[in-house]
Amino acid sequence: MLDEKALHDLMTEAAERQDHLLPRAVEDDIAAGRRRLVRTRLVTGTGIFTVVAAVAAVVVGATVWGDSRTPGLETPAATSSATATATATKVPSKAPSKTPPRSWANENLGPTMRAALVRHLDPGKDHLRLDQAVIPAFGQPGLRQATAQVGWRIAGQSGEGVIWLELADTERAIGKLCGASRVMIAKVRPSDCREVRLENGRTAHVAKRGGEFEVGYARPDGGVVYVIVGARFHQNTTIPVHDLGITQDQLLALVQDESLRLPALTAAEQAEKERLLRFGPDTTQMYGALERVLANGRLSDPYEYFVSEQAEASATWSAKSSAAKQFVAVSVDVKSMVSECSEQVRVDCTEKVTLPDGRVVWFGENKAAGRMGARYEQPDGDVAFVAVAPWDTVDRAGPRPKGAGSTSTAGPQQGGITRDQVIRLVTDAALNDR
Numbered sequence: 025m026l027d028e029k030a031l032h033d034l035m036t037e038a039a040e041r042q043d044h045l046l047p048r049a050v051e052d053d054i055a056a057g058r059r060r061l062v063r064t065r066l067v068t069g070t071g072i073f074t075v076v077a078a079v080a081a082v083v084v085g086a087t088v089w090g091d092s093r094t095p096g097l098e099t100p101a102a103t104s105s106a107t108a109t110a111t112a113t114k115v116p117s118k119a120p121s122k123t124p125p126r127s128w129a130n131e132n133l134g135p136t137m138r139a140a141l142v143r144h145l146d147p148g149k150d151h152l153r154l155d156q157a158v159i160p161a162f163g164q165p166g167l168r169q170a171t172a173q174v175g176w177r178i179a180g181q182s183g184e185g186v187i188w189l190e191l192a193d194t195e196r197a198i199g200k201l202c203g204a205s206r207v208m209i210a211k212v213r214p215s216d217c218r219e220v221r222l223e224n225g226r227t228a229h230v231a232k233r234g235g236e237f238e239v240g241y242a243r244p245d246g247g248v249v250y251v252i253v254g255a256r257f258h259q260n261t262t263i264p265v266h267d268l269g270i271t272q273d274q275l276l277a278l279v280q281d282e283s284l285r286l287p288a289l290t291a292a293e294q295a296e297k298e299r300l301l302r303f304g305p306d307t308t309q310m311y312g313a314l315e316r317v318l319a320n321g322r323l324s325d326p327y328e329y330f331v332s333e334q335a336e337a338s339a340t341w342s343a344k345s346s347a348a349k350q351f352v353a354v355s356v357d358v359k360s361m362v363s364e365c366s367e368q369v370r371v372d373c374t375e376k377v378t379l380p381d382g383r384v385v386w387f388g389e390n391k392a393a394g395r396m397g398a399r400y401e402q403p404d405g406d407v408a409f410v411a412v413a414p415w416d417t418v419d420r421a422g423p424r425p426k427g428a429g430s431t432s433t434a435g436p437q438q439g440g441i442t443r444d445q446v447i448r449l450v451t452d453a454a455l456n457d458r
Contacts, residue, residue, distance in 0.1 A: 128286070134159035136283050145275075151178060152174055164361060176253075178265050185256065187253055187254075190248075195246070196332055202238055209258070211234070217230070235253075317452065318341055321341045327339070335356050336355035348440035350440055352412050356409070357409070369398070371397040373387055393417075398449075408455045
């Protein structure tokens, strides 16, 4: 099975090969790939080929996230904990509602981006290899990006350089303004990054090594312009160019160009963006909920992660009074990027559980496979999940335990995690935003 380092390397390599197709930052796609792997590892017997294929689809796909919450989910605001006196009703599964088209869906940013490159870097159009490809904005409000990758030729040289120009909603959308090695076109290093004071009083982040650059600038409104200048266009040639002739001052003027903005958001989309930027469950507190609710057992192999749209804490749980050993995870999806139970916890959550305080939990169980899952829409619209599966049928984030891959513990486990504990976990206040 793939360990964490091998997975990272594979996803990075795939991302580099498809840089021009990426709708968002490479490390964000790696994080998304890892997040999808967390879901995928709940599938019994997932092999290397399946995992790599799933990762590749995440890395190079033009992902447009949508709201796939279960229709009709009712969640009155309340704070009391789940109890055994909850009432339950079987409800048929329903198809997720479709996300309406985004307001910017048909806007082509290509002409504006190419015009800015010409204006600031190549007024005579002697070097830029311009085309007419459509450049759309991808992603959710708050994480939108648009990227252009343009060749740079120099008369008398057989190689080709490259200019990567990227617009983003926020710094959070790209991760870092400099030094993250997120688009590995140039050979600049994190240690090359420094802040440069601009005439407008703000700062840009600049890295330079030889004639190659990385420049990131966050506007007063939070929008980001990001540029990389590389000596070799990896998709087109094995030969780099030398003496690119592009200066730091030219790039600083480019990133401050007022035309380089993503399309305006509607009021509803702006609210969605602001909600995303407020999203911040504390994974340490989430792990604390596992320790508190599952105190009748021992936790090991802790794993926590946080990406822009999802937080998770997971562990291996071993009962104190029986041989039961299970994988358990609690996670939260931001309101605008919610998964279905069948994807997130690998069971259909069709049992509607109404708690005494009026809150509603959707619970699911596959007794033959030894799996349980639950879904709870929090008062702010974010959705919490709990997944329970046999320990040795789950692909962990790191190397799997010795003997993993068998199905020796599949099926109900005497003394294992209970339905009531799952419901208490999914409604625990520790899963709320900080």
